[in-house]
Amino acid sequence: VAASAAAQAPAAPKETAKLAGELEIELDVNGARRTCAVEPRTTLLSALRDRMDPALTGAKLVCDNGNCGACTVLLDGEPVYACMTLAVRARGRKIRTIEGIAKDGKLSELQQAFCEHDASMCGFCTPGFVMSITACLEQKPGASLDEIKRACAGNLCRCGTYPHIFEAALAVARGAQGGPR
Template identity: 60%
Template sequence: MSDEQDPKKKSSRYDPSRRKFLKGVGVAGAGAALADHFISPDKTVAASESVTTGEPIAGTVNIALDVNGAKRTVTVETRTTLLNALRNNLEPAVTGPKLVCDMGSCGACTVLMDGKNVYSCLVLAVDAVGKKLTTVEGFGSPEKMSAVQSAFVEHDGLMCGFCTPGFVTTISAYLKKNPNPSLDEVREACKGNFCRCGTYPRVFEAALAAAKAGVSV
């Protein structure tokens, strides 16, 4: 059984894990971890009373997120995921990361958090405070695409497009760490991203072409 299939093997690629995410939801629900930084004293007291009585906790908090180099203020529930905050709470919305599986298995919602790949559907928005977030929009624009984005267009590395932002984000981050990868290394780097259209060969070609171009990603 490979490491990918063995449930006893702990993945080092994505953090927070599903377990950490679920624990985070519990902490957010209790309100304790957020009391000092996000919740007013009145709300903190109400949260403590709710935990004692077993009543559900409701309410929103105002947080600031660093998204693609810009400070963005947003109001969210403490249970809101980073993906939903980006797509549904921010104005204007950041829609590059896609909501597909919503369970951390497809990679369509991949973003960079302090330079590390994370599934934004498994990260609470409040846990992203103080982190530098980069989405696919942060790598380039239609008028001025990055090396990876250009390579995806040139090598037809997309079909339906739902998985493309995740692949571009993953590959862009990987080429910063390994600017001259082999095909096998690119495949390994992309193992957390799933393409239902089966465009993997073109995706890998695009990654290798971007690396060969030697252009900053």
């Protein structure tokens, strides 16, 4: 009986064991305080994907050297490559990931526009583009095509979906100006 009761008990969140040389840091991720153990050299991307429970895997590990933008997150509202940002440098700052864009289970306006305009092919670059464009449109809601392209200059799409990505972003920008989406 005790064995079956233990098997039915909800699992407690797993503790990440702190190893020699690791620091326990607290990060503000999507409005929630999250604690994880990291080495001083651990990137923010690795902390999000590998050191947190539950893991936040929306930011993608692709190039691991700041060339593709698939790992883009917002740090105090500014897009940064999580693969090039040390986790310890993010302490005390607000981190927003793709997981924090939707509200109450409803896609953000930009995420919805990506769906409506077929702006995702394989989807690997999508989180990075959404984060870069989100930052752009939060800073300038009625951004022009050139401003959106500049905001996305550090994001690459191997599938070549750029026209659809820019159509989606412009639809949201036009909506912010009171025009049709």
